[in-house]
Ligand code: SF4
């Protein structure tokens with residue numbers, strides 16, 4: 001493996017190339033990222049063998065092309081985010097129901113209106129219920145590593161579901177970081193070619209996602225849920241295999257630090273985990289019994305894992321980059337439902353960094369301290385908000 | 394009952410679903426007015442109105458086909474688009490007998 005200083009875009013694109021995709025399709029304009037631009041360059045340079053690179057007229061078109069391609073047995077890739085993901089969403093629900101293991105990178109960005117192109121998790125959270133696996137990565141090495149793992153999990157016959165690798169837009173995608181780039185042989189030994197049991201061919205046409213009247217629709221939903229639940233075990237196995245192969249152990253559906261004797265658990269997802277970990281380490285030095293829980297897999301949700309690590313904690317502090325308007329933050333909602341009846345901790349959830357708002361270290365520390373000292377009410381809060389006057393005309 | 398991966402089935406299963414009973418109205422083509430222009434065929438979202446040859450006539454010493462629009466009532470959903478777009482107003486949407494009180 002060679003260590004290179006590369007941008008997040010490249011780390012992902014390079015890993016996709018090593019997975020030998022057959023069809024890459026994307027809408028090339030805003031809110032697209034350089035992930036597909038890098039892949040286009042690799043394609044133009046002849047580095048992507050046996051691959052078709054298609055630019056579509058919209059994200060809806062891009063997702064639709066991949067549905068068709070994936071049904072023929074092609075390994076497929078796309079990247080999008082923000083409004084682009086929302087435009088894809090109708091097709092992606094179909095991709096999930098048709099059980100097509102399309103792998104996509106979401107360069108997490110906010111949704112309009114007001115118009116914003118900066119980072120938060122609102123876009124992928126809007127796809128929460130679509131039966132698409134969602135893993136959030138902390139840095140560009142994890143993003144790079146997640147691509148081959150995503151294909152292996154999604155294409156597992158027990159799973160057969162689309163997979164979203166969620167990486168923070170700008171914070172990761174545009175950032176230069178040192179990344180140990182995988183080698184072709186390593187990826188080939190880990191990831192077998194995709195060979196699904198059913199393939200669409202012109203000789204033997206099939207209907208995918210056929211008409212399901214009330215007498216059989218529910219059963220299809222039951223098997224989708226089962227596939228999601230089976231994915232948990234498959235993910236654990238693939239993560240472990242990856243750790244053995246590369247020596248990089250990113251954890252399971254969750255990853256924890258200092259949780260053994262923690263009284264306060266701090267929960268986060270994505271790039272902010274790095275900052276939260278540093279704050280937790282500093283607080284440990286001050287003698288505070290704080291631990292970190294990084295949620296890696298948001299769908300399937302790590303219910304059992306969270307119950308286990310949260311069993312004895314007194315406070316739970318959640319930092320998240322999205323809101324379910326009219327309720328609270330989506331991570332806190334799911335966390336509470338998972339822990340109900342299993343843990344009596346007080347849960348404080350803080351929406352931070354929406355629309356690319358900076359998340360200062362002091363803000364993280366203040367939120368955790370306030371929760372520990374009971375200076376803030378349980379439940380949902382926006383943090384890092386300026387003084388403002390709401391004008392109702 | 395077998396639940397297939399991704400709801401995959403043999404094609405043309407939709408043929409078994411006779412959707413013609415979904416609508417409340419039938420399109421009825423007045424063959425006197427229909428010129429066989431094919432506009433309705435182009436617009437029908439369910440591909441169930443078709444211009445077909447119904448006979449021949451002699452015009453200036455040449456044999457010409459007579460074409461008229463024919464509705465496939467097994468699948469026509471009664472949306473009324475054909476009636477809306479017909480340039481000669483040859484199609485009328487008629488309430489089905491079962492809906493008449
Ligand atoms: S649009 Fe009217 S005139 Fe033309 S083929 Fe249809 S029914 Fe006949």
Ligand code: SF4
Pocket residue numbers: 419420436437438439440441442464468469470471472473474475476
């Ligand atoms: S009523 Fe609608 S579905 Fe029926 S023939 Fe006319 S256009 Fe087609």
